[in-house]
Amino acid sequence: MKILIIDDDLELCELLKKSIESIGFFAEYELNGKNGIAKLQNDDDFHLVILDVMMPKIGGFTILKELRKLSNVPVMMLTAKNDSLSKVNGLEIGADDYMTKPFEMSEFLARVGSLIRRYTDLNEQKSSSIAKFSFGDLSIDMQSREVEISNKLIELTVKEFDILALLIKNKGTILTKQQIYENVWQDVYAYDDDNIMSVFSRLRKKIEENPRNPKYIQTVRGIGYRFIANRNR
Structure with a gap:
């Protein structure tokens, strides 16, 4: 999950x-x-925005109004003000939560x-009917389990497809080897790194133009893997 913090x-x-x-x-x-708004306009993959109310030139409420024209991504407001009027104002504009500095x-x-859980659950419900x-x-077609590269059908094994589908459904999120194994193999993870790595190696050879420099499946050293491509519009 990807989070944007906007604070001076x-x-x-x-x-x-x-x-x-x-x-x-x-x-x-x-x-x-200014940079916060530009970031939000150019990148729609954020799962949460943490936004300070009191900033010079362009304040948090103005940013929130602009953001709500672009996205329904959840917003947590941060402020040094501990008055109910500021909180009500933010919530009415479209904030989802409010924390007063300093906080634990x-x-x-x-x-x-x-x-993030609420936002993810909501969007999973909205996109449950999306198959392609x-x-x-x-x-990738989730229902027919067909994968194409430049309109050419690519043959994937069951595990290769399941891993690719899992990564796409969690696009931008780092999944650990344990999470991948338990979701795809439906078994308790027993540090079977060789099995996972061999499937990833085969998958990359099939979908990546250059498997040594992948543009879709990124290895996050010491943690796991994530799917990093932007969806076509």
Whole structure:
């Protein structure tokens, strides 16, 4: 899952980024409203936005209004104000949660996880009827279990297809080897790295133009794998 932090406090941004990534999510930040809006306009893969209310030039409420024209991604507002009027204003504009600085990191991370789970569950329900996906020259039909590269049918084994489908359904999220094994093999993970790695090797040879420099399936050293391509529009 990918999270965007928009706050003019560099020290806080780095702390939040480090804390978020400690629980398995990916985070990046922008230090002003203008760059934050540009990031959101150019990248629709964020699962959560953490947004400071009080920033120079372009404040958090203005950013939130612009964001709601683009996306329904959940937004957590951060503010040093502890007044109900600011909170009501943010919630009415479209914020999903509100935290007042300073806050306990454990509570912050719990709320981050809760917002992402709700958003993910909602979008899974909305996309449950979507069976076809297209990324660059790669197309996959979940119902027929057919995969094409540049309109040419690619033969995948059951495990190869299941791994590819799992990664696509969790696009942008790092999946550990244990998560992949237990979802695809439907068995308790017993550190069977060779089995997983051999399937990934075969899969990359079939769908990647250059398996040594993959553009679809990224290895995150020491953690696992993730699907990184943007979907065709």
